[in-house]
């Protein structure tokens with residue numbers, strides 16, 4: 001049996017997001033929000049486990065670089081922009097007890113030279129940035145004034161982020177998007193697998209049970225799709241909440 005797979009997201013439209021979060025990200029991509037500018041050079045994605053922060057963080061350099069440098073991008077709806085420029089970016093998975101001075105030094109060195117990305121920007125991803133000590137975050141804050149560097153950060157806990165870092169960033173809440181925003185994304189999993197999706201009510205129940213975790217929600221949705229395939233059915237009527 002060919003098992004059902006969730007397509008990895010490639011554009012903002014593939015994410016269930018709160019309207020305000022979507023608006024901020026779209027405004028960066030349609031260039032109406034001057035970014036980086038006015039001392040704002042970071043994006044902080046915050047939310048519970050499994051809400052898609054790391055996935056989105058890794059997509060953003062490509063989307064931003066494309067928005068800023070591909071002339072076609074500004075004729076495209078921001079939610080539909082895909083990465084056409086494949087910029088280079090550094091990903092730092094922040095660990096507890098990590099040497100903050102070394103990390104800051106590393107970022108300094110890596111962003112010192114002119115960027116070869118089409119947009120001319122360096123992209124630095126700091127995943128789970130709240131793992132850095134206060135001192136390390138202070139060091140990071142100090143280098144957030146470098147021109148031509150965009151910092152993309154994720155955290156489970158906004159309270160554990162240095163106020164100065166937060167103040168230099170566009171802050172995006174990844175928690176609990178409205179249930180309705182999930183429906184087209186989940187229906188697509190079934191239609192991609194040539195299955196008739198379950199009712200909206202059934203899908204809404206999965207989303208509610210998953211409490212906003214993409215990880216939990218997709219697992220339940222894919223399992224129901226696989227069960228239907230295995231049983232030779234053409235559609236899905238029920239989704240069990242295994243994960244949630």
Ligand SMILES: Nc1ncnc2c1ncn2[C@@H]1O[C@H](COP(=O)(O)OP(=O)(O)O)[C@@H](O)[C@H]1O
Pocket residue numbers: 006007008009014015016047048049050051052053054055056154214215218
């Ligand atoms: N919009 C999405 N479409 C498809 N899969 C997604 C989406 N968002 C997240 N995922 C998947 O959900 C899982 C959890 O996402 P992740 O980015 O690791 O969450 P977080 O960093 O918030 O804990 C990953 O397997 C990821 O591929």
Ligand SMILES: [Mg+2]
Pocket residue numbers: 053054055127154
């Ligand atoms: Mg993560």
